Amino acid sequence: MIRTGVEIQQFAETVHSIEGEVGRVIVGQRDIVRNVLIAIIAGQHVLLEGVPGLGKTMLVRTLSQVLDLQASRVQFTPDLMPADITGTTVISENAEGRREFRFEPGPVFTNLLLADEINRATPKTQSALLEAMQEKTVTVSRATHSLPLPFFVMATQNPIEMEGTYPLPEAQLDRFFFKLDVGYPSTDELVEILSRTTASPILSGLDRVVDGSRLLAMGDLVRELPIATPVLEYAARLTMATHPDDPHATKEVQQYVQFGASARGAQALVLGAKIRAAIDGRFNAAFVDVRETALPALRHRIILNYQAEADGVKADTVICGLLEKVPESR
Amino acid sequence: MVAPLFSVSPDAAELRRGLNVLRQAQRLTESVRWAIRGAIAGLALTALLLALARVVTLSTSVALAVTPAAAAVAALAAATRRRSLTQVALLADRRLGLQERLTTAWELAGQENPVALARVQLADALARLSRVRPFQAFPLRLSWRESAVMAGLAGLVIILLVLPNPHLRDAQQQHMQRQLLQQQAQAVGQLARQIQSAAGNTPTAEQKATLVALHDLEQSLKKGDVQQAEQALVAAEDQLRANSSGTAVSTQAALDRAAAALTGSQGNHSLTKSLAQAIGAGQYAQAAQQLQQLGNQALSLPQSERDALQSTLRNAGAAAAKSDPALGQALQQAAVSLGSISQPGDSATVRQAFQQASAALQQAGRSVQSESQLQQALSQVQVSENALGTQSSPGATGQQSQNSSGGVAHQVVTLGQGAGSLQQPGQSGASQQGNGPSSSSRQQGAQSGSGQSNGQRQGDGQGSGSRSNQVYAPKPVTGHLEQLPNSAQGPGVQVAANGIEQQPADNGTIVPYTRVIAQYRSQAVQAMDRSHVPLDKKDLVRNYFSALAAGQ
Numbered sequence: 001m002i003r004t005g006v007e008i009q010q011f012a013e014t015v016h017s018i019e020g021e022v023g024r025v026i027v028g029q030r031d032i033v034r035n036v037l038i039a040i041i042a043g044q045h046v047l048l049e050g051v052p053g054l055g056k057t058m059l060v061r062t063l064s065q066v067l068d069l070q071a072s073r074v075q076f077t078p079d080l081m082p083a084d085i086t087g088t089t090v091i092s093e094n095a096e097g098r099r100e101f102r103f104e105p106g107p108v109f110t111n112l113l114l115a116d117e118i119n120r121a122t123p124k125t126q127s128a129l130l131e132a133m134q135e136k137t138v139t140v141s142r143a144t145h146s147l148p149l150p151f152f153v154m155a156t157q158n159p160i161e162m163e164g165t166y167p168l169p170e171a172q173l174d175r176f177f178f179k180l181d182v183g184y185p186s187t188d189e190l191v192e193i194l195s196r197t198t199a200s201p202i203l204s205g206l207d208r209v210v211d212g213s214r215l216l217a218m219g220d221l222v223r224e225l226p227i228a229t230p231v232l233e234y235a236a237r238l239t240m241a242t243h244p245d246d247p248h249a250t251k252e253v254q255q256y257v258q259f260g261a262s263a264r265g266a267q268a269l270v271l272g273a274k275i276r277a278a279i280d281g282r283f284n285a286a287f288v289d290v291r292e293t294a295l296p297a298l299r300h301r302i303i304l305n306y307q308a309e310a311d312g313v314k315a316d317t318v319i320c321g322l323l324e325k326v327p328e329s330r
Numbered sequence: 331m332v333a334p335l336f337s338v339s340p341d342a343a344e345l346r347r348g349l350n351v352l353r354q355a356q357r358l359t360e361s362v363r364w365a366i367r368g369a370i371a372g373l374a375l376t377a378l379l380l381a382l383a384r385v386v387t388l389s390t391s392v393a394l395a396v397t398p399a400a401a402a403v404a405a406l407a408a409a410t411r412r413r414s415l416t417q418v419a420l421l422a423d424r425r426l427g428l429q430e431r432l433t434t435a436w437e438l439a440g441q442e443n444p445v446a447l448a449r450v451q452l453a454d455a456l457a458r459l460s461r462v463r464p465f466q467a468f469p470l471r472l473s474w475r476e477s478a479v480m481a482g483l484a485g486l487v488i489i490l491l492v493l494p495n496p497h498l499r500d501a502q503q504q505h506m507q508r509q510l511l512q513q514q515a516q517a518v519g520q521l522a523r524q525i526q527s528a529a530g531n532t533p534t535a536e537q538k539a540t541l542v543a544l545h546d547l548e549q550s551l552k553k554g555d556v557q558q559a560e561q562a563l564v565a566a567e568d569q570l571r572a573n574s575s576g577t578a579v580s581t582q583a584a585l586d587r588a589a590a591a592l593t594g595s596q597g598n599h600s601l602t603k604s605l606a607q608a609i610g611a612g613q614y615a616q617a618a619q620q621l622q623q624l625g626n627q628a629l630s631l632p633q634s635e636r637d638a639l640q641s642t643l644r645n646a647g648a649a650a651a652k653s654d655p656a657l658g659q660a661l662q663q664a665a666v667s668l669g670s671i672s673q674p675g676d677s678a679t680v681r682q683a684f685q686q687a688s689a690a691l692q693q694a695g696r697s698v699q700s701e702s703q704l705q706q707a708l709s710q711v712q713v714s715e716n717a718l719g720t721q722s723s724p725g726a727t728g729q730q731s732q733n734s735s736g737g738v739a740h741q742v743v744t745l746g747q748g749a750g751s752l753q754q755p756g757q758s759g760a761s762q763q764g765n766g767p768s769s770s771s772r773q774q775g776a777q778s779g780s781g782q783s784n785g786q787r788q789g790d791g792q793g794s795g796s797r798s799n800q801v802y803a804p805k806p807v808t809g810h811l812e813q814l815p816n817s818a819q820g821p822g823v824q825v826a827a828n829g830i831e832q833q834p835a836d837n838g839t840i841v842p843y844t845r846v847i848a849q850y851r852s853q854a855v856q857a858m859d860r861s862h863v864p865l866d867k868k869d870l871v872r873n874y875f876s877a878l879a880a881g882q
Contacts, residue, residue, distance in 0.1 A: 228437050284430060284434035327418055
């Protein structure tokens with residue numbers, strides 16, 4: 001199939017329209033919105049980390065409206081059971097009056113699932129999302145049920161109040177395309193937030209820019225965006241350099257990293273770079289796209305050791321060091 | 331590699347052309363940049379070589395040639411370095427901020443099955459490339475840091491060039507010394523050949539000894555080592571002095587007196603005039619032949635002329651006998667033979683007597699000639715010594731001239747020594763004079779000279795000196811030094827204008843050297859410190875004074 005430049009232009013315009021519409025509700029957080037959109041276009045999932053009250057839930061609700069997606073929200077608690085998410089089989093009477101088992105879908109059967117404070121659920125419940133996130137299916141009582149497409153999980157977690165929480169296992173973390181740190185707004189942004197949220201309801205007047213099918217088409221388009229081998233090699237070297245035993249590993253990596261990023265991390269780097277280039281209206285991914293994607297794509301895939309925790313070293317610090325040291329071309 | 335896209339898309343071929351243009355620009359830019367870096371490296375190396383040239387012998391022109399050579403090599407290496415179009419595209423993307431458009435397009439153009447967006451991307455890259463000027467991507471500009479480094483190094487090189495180089499001066503001095511040694515060797519060799527030629531096939535023992543000494547000296551001088559040459563000169567001088575015959579002067583005096591007697595006699599002038607002239611001219615072989623002919627002619631002379639000739643020969647024999655008894659006796663014997671002619675059979679007696687006189691005259695002449703040649707050789711040795719001393723110590727010339735004109739004798743004056751006693755045809759007698767203040771320390775000591783002149787020969791003085799453990803302590807001399815021409819003392823004798831001979835006399839100026847050695851040493855060390863003297867030469871001077879001090 002021959003693609004035209006117009007499609008990329010339309011792609012970029014669509015994304016900008018989405019951002020503009022979301023921006024009517026969400027003040028600031030442009031990088032967060034951009035990265036969430038990149039993950040959604042890639043058909044992947046996002047883990048948002050930030051203290052309460054920064055608009056994470058509002059962002060999901062806004063996106064569901066702008067993207068014309070069905071959204072559901074699950075508040076993860078320690079007593080939440082997997083069936084509370086995936087659904088369960090119940091006995092019910094059919095029209096003939098006979099009783100039979102019937103699958104009652106859980107909240108996961110939606111387009112956009114907000115898993116709020118995901119780290120408060122038990123690992124068993126957290127793992128209930130694994131199949132849904134990776135395979136986009138749910139298996140209950142030996143019956144596999146496909147989830148509606150597009151399907152995105154946007155999980156949130158609170159970095160404070162770690163009491164009674166269950167940190168996500170590495171396998172679960174690796175399923176998230178991006179991990180985004182939601183920071184505090186600036187004073188001006190806060191003033192704007194106050195101005196908007198204390199007046200009339202803000203979600204009522206949002207336009208729907210795209211729908212689910214359009215999102216899927218956009219995802220297909222960006223996957224065809226060309227990327228030069230040197231850029232691919234750079235993404236690979238960057239990913240490999242997160243491993244302490246790699247020749248390109250920096251001193252910080254060797255000192256503080258226990259395990260490096262997986263192949264999924266490199267995939268996230270390249271796919272995120274492509275989408276970023278397309279949003280920029282370009283027909284190829286560049287080094288700069290890889291660099292800008294590195295932090296959200298790799299920060300949750302690097303497992304730091306105890307020394308890093310003791311020294312207060314964050315994964316972002318290690319990745320920034322890699323971006324400085326790893327050369328773009330050999 | 332020809333990709334399918336190239337055959338169907340003119341854009342791909344245009345991309346190749348555009349990248350080739352960029353490659354040429356990069357090649358040129360890199361050549362210039364590396365030429366500058368090469369020049370910087372060359373300047374650094376030049377500065378290093380110029381600095382080293384102050385320690386070891388290095389050619390300045392070679393050091394200066396390093397810079398352009400390094401720049402040329404670096405530029406050539408940069409120009410001939412292979413660059414793929416992928417590398418050029420990557421570099422151009424980075425320089426122009428094209429975000430890997432060219433790199434991606436070039437790669438897509440080479441793929442068998444390009445992705446769907448390949449043509450769009452290629453067109454986009456070409457559109458960007460068309461707005462790019464080659465030297466925009468690869469500009470010819472000199473970085474500030476490189477400029478500063480190059481300027482600094484160039485300044486350093488200029489400073490090193492401008493500052494005087496003592497080592498170079500030493501090297502030049504050594505070169506001049508070697509040249510001087512070669513010149514002196516040539517002069518010695520020429521003198522030896524002249525002596526050899528003059529001696530013919532039957533050289534005397536003295537001539538043989540002189541030739542051997544000159545030959546050894548020539549070989550030593552040719553080696554070019556100053557110290558070795560100085561030692562050889564000293565050895566040659568010693569050897570020549572040892573070979574010098576003390577009787578040559580008296581023989582010469584006898585010949586002169588005989589010639590004077592032959593000239594000034596009341597007898598037949600025509601017969602003895604040519605004989606006297608030949609003796610006076612130093613042509614002793616011719617004189618001997620004439621004397622023999624005179625014996626043959628004497629038999630046919632009238633009695634009166636024979637008597638006059640007899641009287642003349644008797645007088646000449648008497649005059650010569652004072653200095654050379656053998657010659658005087660031979661001449662008198664010839665005179666006696668003339669008086670004994672009474673019958674024809676006496677002619678054989680006359681011829682034999684004249685032959686003996688002729689042989690005695692020839693023997694005396696050869697003795698004088700041998701001594702003359704020896705003195706010439708000695709003069710040549712002294713000339714070489716003086717030249718070498720002047721060359722090795724730049725202040726020596728000035729000191730000598732000061733000694734001559736200032737009237738202050740700072741060194742022991744050697745009088746009447748080594749004067750060319752006989753002036754050979756075609757030779758400059760003045761150049762052979764070895765008189766005047768001598769810088770050679772080994773000539774210290776009181777030496778006196780005496781000489782005589784007949785008005786035709788210059789400076790046939792004979793010096794005799796003895797080494798003493800006393801030195802001549804200088805005292806200002808009033809008046810200026812001058813030479814007395816045609817004086818009985820010969821040209822080698824220098825006297826002050828007030829008539830006082832500058833011979834070291836025991837008038838209070840002669841003091842034990844132990845009293846002045848410390849002062850001399852101090853002055854010598856100070857003089858060495860003020861001027862540049864090679865360390866080995868300094869050691870030589872210090873060792874000299876140490877040796878003198880050890881002998882106190």
